[in-house]
Amino acid sequence: MKNIQVKKTASRGIAIAPVYCYQEPDLAPDCRGICEEQIPLEETRFEEARNQVITNLKELAEKNEIFAAHQEIAGDFMLQEGVLGKIRAEKKNAQMALQETIEEIAAIFSGMDDAYMKERAADVKDVGKRLMAALKGTILPDLGQMEKESIVAARDLYPSDTVKMNPDLVKGIITEEGGVTSHVSIMARSMNIPILVGVKGILAELTEGICVCMDAEKGSIVINPDEQTRAYYEDQKAQYEKVRETLMKMRNRPAITRAGKRISLCANVGKLEDIRQALEMNIDGVGLFRSEFLYMENTHFPTEEEQFEVYKEAAELCPQELTIRTLDIGGDKELPYFTFEHEENPFLGWRAIRISLEMKDMFKEQLRAILRASAFGNVRIMFPMIISLEELREAKAVTEECKEELRNAGQDFDENIQIGMMMETPASVILAEEFAKEADFFSIGTNDLTQYLLAVDRGNKKVSDRYDFMHPAVLKAIEQIIRAGHNHQIKVGMCGEMAGNVEAAKVLLKMGLDEFSMSAGNVDYIRQVIVEFE
Numbered sequence: 001m002k003n004i005q006v007k008k009t010a011s012r013g014i015a016i017a018p019v020y021c022y023q024e025p026d027l028a029p030d031c032r033g034i035c036e037e038q039i040p041l042e043e044t045r046f047e048e049a050r051n052q053v054i055t056n057l058k059e060l061a062e063k064n065e066i067f068a069a070h071q072e073i074a075g076d077f078m079l080q081e082g083v084l085g086k087i088r089a090e091k092k093n094a095q096m097a098l099q100e101t102i103e104e105i106a107a108i109f110s111g112m113d114d115a116y117m118k119e120r121a122a123d124v125k126d127v128g129k130r131l132m133a134a135l136k137g138t139i140l141p142d143l144g145q146m147e148k149e150s151i152v153a154a155r156d157l158y159p160s161d162t163v164k165m166n167p168d169l170v171k172g173i174i175t176e177e178g179g180v181t182s183h184v185s186i187m188a189r190s191m192n193i194p195i196l197v198g199v200k201g202i203l204a205e206l207t208e209g210i211c212v213c214m215d216a217e218k219g220s221i222v223i224n225p226d227e228q229t230r231a232y233y234e235d236q237k238a239q240y241e242k243v244r245e246t247l248m249k250m251r252n253r254p255a256i257t258r259a260g261k262r263i264s265l266c267a268n269v270g271k272l273e274d275i276r277q278a279l280e281m282n283i284d285g286v287g288l289f290r291s292e293f294l295y296m297e298n299t300h301f302p303t304e305e306e307q308f309e310v311y312k313e314a315a316e317l318c319p320q321e322l323t324i325r326t327l328d329i330g331g332d333k334e335l336p337y338f339t340f341e342h343e344e345n346p347f348l349g350w351r352a353i354r355i356s357l358e359m360k361d362m363f364k365e366q367l368r369a370i371l372r373a374s375a376f377g378n379v380r381i382m383f384p385m386i387i388s389l390e391e392l393r394e395a396k397a398v399t400e401e402c403k404e405e406l407r408n409a410g411q412d413f414d415e416n417i418q419i420g421m422m423m424e425t426p427a428s429v430i431l432a433e434e435f436a437k438e439a440d441f442f443s444i445g446t447n448d449l450t451q452y453l454l455a456v457d458r459g460n461k462k463v464s465d466r467y468d469f470m471h472p473a474v475l476k477a478i479e480q481i482i483r484a485g486h487n488h489q490i491k492v493g494m495c496g497e498m499a500g501n502v503e504a505a506k507v508l509l510k511m512g513l514d515e516f517s518m519s520a521g522n523v524d525y526i527r528q529v530i531v532e533f534e
């Protein structure tokens with residue numbers, strides 16, 4: 001028996017099953033230099049492999065939108081030019097040129113500060129793997145071939161692997177690489193499969209078929225458990241399943257406390273796919289649409305039209321409520337096509353509303369897109385990082401300008417669209433009473449509010465033990481915000497991570513919070529807290 005403890009976890013659930021070791025074929029490139037005459041042949045080899053992969057991905061894209069993104073990567077000019085350039089100028093064979101180009105592109109993503117963008121390197125590598133297999137004439141293994149219930153252990157699992165998985169057979173996943181925001185993590189969570197990622201060296205510890213127990217929430221793995229340990233995990237599993245069963249039964253219930261207060265139970269999303277998944281949780285709306293993903297996953301600032309299409313679809317998908325936060329870039333979030341000047345303290349620097357108010361044309365494109373989408377649902381606008389009444393007034397004035405332009409152009413929009421603000425800076429707390437007179441709603445962003453109130457960088461591991469949204473200073477600030485909002489009859493919500501925390505939710509309900517918005521995976525748990533709250 002061997003115990004392994006994993007520090008960072010991001011899913012729930014317990015699994016006890018034999019291990020299925022996912023073996024990758026040898027995809028190491030055959031690295032060879034070539035002579036001038038071989039260039040056309042190597043070019044053709046690469047182009048043929050690329051066409052084959054694109055055709056393949058096109059078919060897969062009909063089943064899952066991840067493959068549409070992969071198809072784009074495979075067809076990307078940068079990838080093509082990178083490989084062909086190495087074949088022509090550096091006289092490398094196609095396999096070597098491909099390997100190097102994929103590493104270079106993946107490194108660009110890995111080097112980004114934002115965790116979400118960092119993980120996009122996995123997509124690039126996934127496409128690279130597919131292209132390499134096509135070049136080598138190798139068949140990639142298929143998780144769809146699995147025949148019995150197992151815990152899958154792998155070096156890493158790519159999106160193309162996970163979509164083939166049969167969720168009835170895959171009881172758990174353990175990978176050596178990957179982070180909690182990687183595709184495999186997201187997919188596993190959405191399929192309710194317990195997963196532990198970044199477990200270095202696990203494959204060397206395992207043999208095919210050996211029994212493993214895992215607790216995805218606590219981060220524990222036991223290889224070849226003794227009888228007593230196995231019985232313990234069986235018991236934990238039964239308890240967990242009971243909880244899940246109760247939660248599932250509750251899903252249809254509206255989020256009303258025992259005292260009769262109707263709470264708005266919402267989801268935080270970044271993409272349309274997130275909305276589709278969150279809707280399964282019977283949400284009351286979207287409390288935070290992080291619009292920056294639309295900007296980050298692009299090669300240019302998305303146009304009004306491009307944004308309108310997305311917001312409109314989101315509004316139609318979620319007619320209950322769709323709160324779109326205007327661009328919150330800067331800080332740890334960068335854009336691949338826009339150079340931010342180096343800043344000593346980016347979180348205290350040029351970010352969010354500060355950028356929007358300065359880059360007014362870009363801001364207006366976004367506002368017009370949101371306003372136009374408001375004709376198709378119940379859309380709300382939310383401004384991030386506000387520190388002064390002047391900022392809020394200016395942002396509202398720009399929105400008015402956009403409304404006027406749309407009116408003149410005969411475009412429909414919701415004349416009474418609600419305009420609210422994130423409460424995530426110390427200044428917003430101190431001026432909460434004043435802000436409540438001019439904003440239609442508040443949403444507390446505890447991720448930033450905690451870091452700014454406690455002077456603790458939210459992404460710095462060295463001080464992560466000091467980063468605590470239950471700190472009395474943060475709790476007092478939240479109380480103050482809720483009181484100020486209610487004094488002026490506006491609703492106060494929360495879209496920071498704290499809203500999805502079971503212990504915190506009880507405290508927040510006591511304080512009178514009206515709306516809880518969180519990652520979809522937490523909705524069931526918070527609903528239970530709400531309906532059981534006296």
Ligand code: PEP
Pocket residue numbers: 288290328424444445446447448449495496497
């Ligand atoms: C927050 O700061 O709490 C928040 C929800 O916004 P973000 O995490 O995107 O900064």
Ligand code: MG
Pocket residue numbers: 384424445447448
């Ligand atoms: Mg924030």
